Amino acid sequence: MNINAxxxxxxxxxxxxxxxxxxxxxxxxxxxxxxxxxxxxxxxKIIKEKVNEKISLATVYNTVHAFxxxxxxxEISINSxxxxxxxNTSVHHHFYDEDTNQLIDCHQNDIGNISIKKxxxxxxxxxxxxxxxxxxxxQN
Amino acid sequence: MNINAxxxxxxxxxxxxxxxxxxxxxxxxxxxxxxxxxxxxxxxKIIKEKVNEKISLATVYNTVHAFxxxxxxxEISINSxxxxxxxNTSVHHHFYDEDTNQLIDCHQNDIGNISIKKxxxxxxxxxxxxxxxxxxxxQN
DNA sequence: ATGTTACTTTATAATGATTCTAATGTATAT
DNA sequence: ATATACATTAGAATCATTATAAAGTAACAT
Numbered sequence: 001m002n003i004n005a006x007x008x009x010x011x012x013x014x015x016x017x018x019x020x021x022x023x024x025x026x027x028x029x030x031x032x033x034x035x036x037x038x039x040x041x042x043x044x045k046i047i048k049e050k051v052n053e054k055i056s057l058a059t060v061y062n063t064v065h066a067f068x069x070x071x072x073x074x075e076i077s078i079n080s081x082x083x084x085x086x087x088n089t090s091v092h093h094h095f096y097d098e099d100t101n102q103l104i105d106c107h108q109n110d111i112g113n114i115s116i117k118k119x120x121x122x123x124x125x126x127x128x129x130x131x132x133x134x135x136x137x138x139q140n
Numbered sequence: 141m142n143i144n145a146x147x148x149x150x151x152x153x154x155x156x157x158x159x160x161x162x163x164x165x166x167x168x169x170x171x172x173x174x175x176x177x178x179x180x181x182x183x184x185k186i187i188k189e190k191v192n193e194k195i196s197l198a199t200v201y202n203t204v205h206a207f208x209x210x211x212x213x214x215e216i217s218i219n220s221x222x223x224x225x226x227x228n229t230s231v232h233h234h235f236y237d238e239d240t241n242q243l244i245d246c247h248q249n250d251i252g253n254i255s256i257k258k259x260x261x262x263x264x265x266x267x268x269x270x271x272x273x274x275x276x277x278x279q280n
Numbered sequence: 281a282t283g284t285t286a287c288t289t290t291a292t293a294a295t296g297a298t299t300c301t302a303a304t305g306t307a308t309a310t
Numbered sequence: 311a312t313a314t315a316c317a318t319t320a321g322a323a324t325c326a327t328t329a330t331a332a333a334g335t336a337a338c339a340t
Contacts, residue, residue: 017336020290036176042324056290080215080298082324084335095260101147104260115252116272120235120244123274130270134263157307159317180297196319201298220327223297 007092014070019056025063029073035088037076040064043085076103076130093130106132161195165203169213177216177226177243180204183225206235208248218243218271246272 007026008018016022026044029038038046040060047055064085067073076084076113079094093106114128147166148158156162168186177185180200183236187195204225216224220238224243233246254268
């Protein structure tokens, strides 16, 4: 029918019912050329301003968490006061601009291989994530 | 006089008045052989249970933030629901045990060198932190 | 088609961590 | 000693997130 057919399938495949609200949120999150980072607050704003649909805040929370659980979103922790989500769920790292508080992707190939020489006993490495904090040169 | 003389000086040197409360917190945090990780909640508990001194929660928050600002503590963000502090302020990385929610130090030498091949333009790298999430082998 | 059931959405209340407030207390310099 | 700026404190306020429970909707069997 349209772009949404894909999303309907995507949701159905993961056991989530394709509701109006979830499809709208899919459009906002996944119908873009580039992946991006957002906070729940950002997402609520986008829905309010750009999409002619009123979605309850509780539903936004529910949906984001459901999508995260299904692996359609990734949560990124930079500092205690903001929780970011990432529509890029592939293994990749991040730059965090401390001047502007911006989060920027750093792809696997932009970083040398990381070798863990000593692991915690009896455990397997599940993920390795690097956070590179950057700042302007001209300040102390 | 005693161990506290060092802390008095430490505090004075950084422009913080050596109050009774701050000295007690110094004892808890820095008078240990090994560095450790804690949440504000953990710290409050330790003070309540192990130290014969009642310190207001607001003061615990104030002090931890003051110490962080002065570089005596480091904040570690693993996930959105808990904020950890680390008495080890040196550059080092972390293992995070997803089964037990434990945070374990990973020293610089336990990890191969990390080369950033492509930096954000006009910025300087301020810190590189690696978070290695680990899990038990025998589960999916 | 209709009805049943389980899942969703929703507004609102509840929670819980953190910060604010403003009154009281204390370290420091004169 | 005194003044002053800095600290502590209890409790209130705030803010993000989660819980609640009632109303709505998708899915499935009949």
